[in-house]
Amino acid sequence: MxxxxxxxxxxxxxxxxxxxxxxxxxxxxxxxxxxxxxxxxxxxxxxxxxxxxxxxxxxxxxxxxxxxxxxxxxxxxxxxxxxxxxxxxxxxxxxxxxxxxxxxxxxxxxxxxxxxxxxxxxxxxxxxxxxxxxxxxxxxxxxxxxxxxxxxxxxxxxxxxxxxxxxxxxxxxxxxxxxxxxxxxxxxxxxxxxxxxxxxxxxxxxxxxxxxxxxxxxxxxxVVGIFTTDPRLTEQARCINELSFDEAAEMATFGARVIHPATLLPAIRQNIAVFVGSSREPNLGGTWIAKDVENRPAYRAIALRKSQTLITLKSPEMLHAAGFLTRVFDILSRHDISVDLVTTSEISVALTLDQGGMTTAFNCDIDLALSELEQFCDVSVERGLSLIAVIGNHLHSNEGVSGELFNTLERINMRLICHGASKHNLCFLVQDSEAVAVVKQLHNSLFAA
Incomplete structure (x- = not known):
């Protein structure tokens, strides 16, 4: 029609x-x-x-x-x-x-x-x-x-x-x-x-x-559209007029509460424009999400997701050996555990899980999975972490990741950083207690007028 x-x-x-x-x-x-x-x-x-x-x-x-x-x-x-x-x-x-x-x-x-x-x-x-x-x-x-x-x-x-x-x-x-x-x-x-x-x-x-x-x-x-970060975290947050599907998907995945990632899948498949606005104040406009947008700035938004769990697996068997990660992810898959971020070194791999909203049954699944992993590697678990994602464009290139971002990150005590897997985000972990202050600091550095 x-x-x-x-x-x-x-x-x-x-x-x-x-x-x-x-x-x-x-x-x-x-x-x-x-x-x-x-x-x-x-x-x-x-x-x-x-x-x-x-x-x-x-x-x-x-x-x-x-x-x-x-x-x-x-x-x-x-x-x-x-x-x-x-x-x-x-x-x-x-x-x-x-x-x-x-x-x-x-x-x-x-x-x-x-x-x-x-x-x-x-x-x-x-x-x-x-x-x-x-x-x-x-x-x-x-x-x-x-x-x-x-x-x-x-x-x-x-x-x-x-x-x-x-x-x-x-x-x-x-x-x-x-x-x-x-x-x-x-x-x-x-x-x-x-x-x-x-x-x-x-x-x-x-x-x-x-x-x-x-x-x-x-x-x-x-709320009046999607903001550069959660307005509850800083008064400097401002409404974004337009987002690409890619940017919106990253924001939804990493914690933006206004829209759920699944919502975008049918829109992307059929190339349907999505509008987000406030029914209380429709005259104030809102955010349009579409395949093509007029502007693609280096930095679009900062997303925060609290209650993250970091699992580090360490084993000398990883050195010059094939199949270690296959074994790890097979165990996680059998227990229906989804992993967000992954970083590796020669003999260790670090994984993040979203602990927010976990049910008792899900926590039991994690415990069972960890017991299996402990059979062939050393396992350490850290909780009380927050995932912060800087969302933008071409963040995998020198053009997009400008000095101001890394200058700010140098002053932040990060537990893990994940960069390069996507050109639309840079993610890192900090302590839950420090997360809001870090978001404010980053937002001021990247979005100050």
Whole structure:
């Protein structure tokens, strides 16, 4: 379809009736927005997670009450709440049935169904907000088209199936309606509810845009675009007008919280422009992400990711020997452990792992992997580190890596540095306690006006 925009509104953008009304203003001002993907209202997903993690029915019911309070606060502001009351009541009744089960633990499939209710509720409410603004809106169940595998909690989408189903079930609706649907949620071939994991709502919007060959994906959130670094770290951070796909991917990978790396994959495959802006202040502009940009400065941004683990493996067997790294990465792969940075010397290799958000099970996998590694090499583990990435262009060449960067780095106590693997980033590790000060120092040196 020509001039098609898919807009995603995050949790803060649909937090309450006033926030939804601001999003309705954006939709009214942009006729090209034909598909809208919504997150759960702020706070709802956390309550749903609480429900899945506790065994006490009484505690679950308290969380359910919080979800109902957020839902009915919006419902009560609608002019015609009776139009959506049956749908809301049906969703809450099903959720109540799940909550009241006297289970010690929910199955993975039940957890995903429970976690889906936030988006399912907000999509019904936002559709009615649009209808009351004279926008022909239709609430569409994304599980009809967002086909995934059965890896509950982090389901993988079936790209071909999604496209086929979108052409069959979604495209016919776009001629006469603005479609409102759910992010984060999918369905397997058995029509069981699945979820796409962290960043799932943004990813959903990009997948739908790819299937519909849209021109633009808009990500509306609570910040005015993507900044040169996290504005919470320094007042000197400023919004970036444009980013290339390569730059944005590096920023997302190394800690920029505004956009998730998976979101960019469909956009890159289909060459769809991505816009990131604030639904609270849409007039302030935002950040455009595209394949081609007008300017590619040496330094674009600084990303920070805390809670990193550094593992150093040392063995004389590495000297002039083949197969050592193959053996190491085979063990890590079998335990589903992903490595970020790697540096090597003649008899040692250093690896970094992202410890942030690790589950107890994941920590157990690391312990098992380390036990295997200790069978043939010395292993040391350091925690409490932060990964800082300088994002830019041609950082692998003398032209890009100018003296000001290395002059600044000389004054920083680094534990590890990784440079040359990518022309778009230079990464290093510092102590968590020093990370914010280092980011401020680097930002002042590289981005001072």
């Amino acid at each position: 020509p001039n098609l925009t898919v807009a995603k509104f995050g949790g803060s953008s649909v937090a309450d009736y006033a926030a939804m009304s601001r999003c309705a203003d954006i939709v009214l001002s942009q006729p090209d927005i034909r598909v809208i993907v919504v997150s759960a209202s702020s706070g709802v997903t956390n309550l749903l997670v609480d429900i899945t993690q506790v065994s006490s029915v009484e505690t679950r019911l308290l969380a359910l009450q919080g979800i109902e309070d957020i839902t009915f606060a919006v419902l009560d502001k609608l002019q015609h709440k009776e139009a959506v009351m049956p749908s809301i009541q049906a969703l809450l009744q099903r959720l109540t049935t799940l909550v009241k089960q006297d289970n010690y633990k929910f199955s993975p499939a039940e957890k995903d169904e429970i976690l889906s209710f936030g988006e399912r509720l907000s999509s019904v409410l936002f559709s009615q907000v649009l209808l009351e603004r004279n926008i022909a809106a239709y609430c569409f169940d994304v599980r009809q088209v967002m086909r995934t595998d059965s890896h509950f909690g982090k389901a993988e989408p079936d790209i071909k199936q999604i496209k086929t189903l979108c052409l069959e079930k979604l495209v016919p609706l776009l001629n006469h309606s603005v479609v409102v649907t759910q992010g984060f949620v999918g369905g397997n071939e058995l029509l069981q509810t699945t979820t796409l994991g962290r960043g799932g709502s943004d990813y959903s919007a990009a997948l739908l845009a790819e299937a519909l060959t849209a021109d633009v994906v808009q990500i509306w959130t609570d």
